[in-house]
Amino acid sequence: MTVAALSDDPIREWILSEGKATHITKICPVGGGCINLASRYGTDAGSFFVKTNRSIGPSMFEGEALGLGAMYETRTIRVPRPFKVGALPTGGSYIIMEFIEFGSSRGNQSVFGKKLAEMHKAGKSGKGFGFDVDNTIGRYGPYAHEHRLGYQLKLALDQYGDSTIYQRGHRLMKNLAPLFEGVNVEPCLLHGDLWSGNISSDKNGEPVILDPACYYGHNEAEFGMSWCAGFGGSFYNSYFEVMPKQPGFEKRRDLYMLYHYLNHYNLFGSGYRSSALSIIDDYLRMLKV
Numbered sequence: 001m002t003v004a005a006l007s008d009d010p011i012r013e014w015i016l017s018e019g020k021a022t023h024i025t026k027i028c029p030v031g032g033g034c035i036n037l038a039s040r041y042g043t044d045a046g047s048f049f050v051k052t053n054r055s056i057g058p059s060m061f062e063g064e065a066l067g068l069g070a071m072y073e074t075r076t077i078r079v080p081r082p083f084k085v086g087a088l089p090t091g092g093s094y095i096i097m098e099f100i101e102f103g104s105s106r107g108n109q110s111v112f113g114k115k116l117a118e119m120h121k122a123g124k125s126g127k128g129f130g131f132d133v134d135n136t137i138g139r140y141g142p143y144a145h146e147h148r149l150g151y152q153l154k155l156a157l158d159q160y161g162d163s164t165i166y167q168r169g170h171r172l173m174k175n176l177a178p179l180f181e182g183v184n185v186e187p188c189l190l191h192g193d194l195w196s197g198n199i200s201s202d203k204n205g206e207p208v209i210l211d212p213a214c215y216y217g218h219n220e221a222e223f224g225m226s227w228c229a230g231f232g233g234s235f236y237n238s239y240f241e242v243m244p245k246q247p248g249f250e251k252r253r254d255l256y257m258l259y260h261y262l263n264h265y266n267l268f269g270s271g272y273r274s275s276a277l278s279i280i281d282d283y284l285r286m287l288k289v
């Protein structure tokens with residue numbers, strides 16, 4: 001067996017071979033991200049956007065590339081096309097993707113709603129719920145709530161010893177059926193982490209979404225971050241023209257937010273606890289359980 005030597009600079013190597021550039025004109029840092037180092041590689045074959053991470057192996061970027069690729073293939077909303085993920089010789093990993101020239105605004109809300117709905121409609125799963133890899137937001141199986149909510153509840157118990165959240169959350173999970181009466185939940189391709197930091201527009205004003213945590217799930221779960229996404233009336237109106245609103249949508253809205261509040265509680269601490277607990281308590285009261 002021959003083992004290919006890890007190139008000194010696999011990013012450069014890819015750009016100058018499969019990337020079809022003959023030379024790299026300049027490399028500029030791109031600000032904004034907190035976790036990874038981002039750069040623009042300018043070449044005679046156009047620009048490439050590259051993120052590197054010094055400590056984590058390629059798995060995180062593989063998840064990102066699979067998600068971007070799945071969304072890209074729907075040919076609906078604009079996302080950067082992923083090109084290559086690999087390991088760095090110094091440890092860590094990189095992702096190379098299409099460079100997008102961003103515009104100054106977030107773009108037209110009603111176009112955004114329509115395109116997002118088109119993605120949900122086109123991105124149907126052949127394999128049920130979940131995704132091929134564990135991405136940064138976590139895995140999800142056919143019993144969506146048990147997997148996603150159950151995972152966050154267990155984390156709150158293990159991490160903070162929060163048995164109140166854990167027990168009440170489980171009581172809610174066992175009693176969700178009335179919220180889904182008459183609803184046909186089909187797995188759709190979701191961005192999975194749709195808040196304003198991941199929503200932008202290109203220089204033509206076309207909406208662009210970035211940094212996904214994709215999975216196949218109920219389309220309504222995409223609005224679980226709406227408390228920091230700023231979706232307005234025109235966004236929802238055009239969304240529902242393509243993906244009609246299902247009965248009981250309003251009753252389930254907080255349930256899908258609960259997952260993200262719990263995730264924030266687990267990641268960032270007790271500031272998010274009361275929001276999560278009050279959603280759980282409101283449902284327990286409403287469902288009389």
Ligand SMILES: Nc1ncnc2c1ncn2[C@@H]1O[C@H](COP(=O)(O)OP(=O)(O)OP(=O)(O)O)[C@@H](O)[C@H]1O
Nearest residue numbers: 030031032033034035036038049080098099100211
């Ligand atoms: N495909 C792209 N083309 C051009 N610029 C991009 C592209 N993707 C992201 N950017 C810009 O690069 C910066 C960092 O990107 P991003 O937020 O994806 O990095 P990150 O470190 O993975 O994210 P975060 O820390 O927010 O989780 C942002 O300012 C973003 O606007």
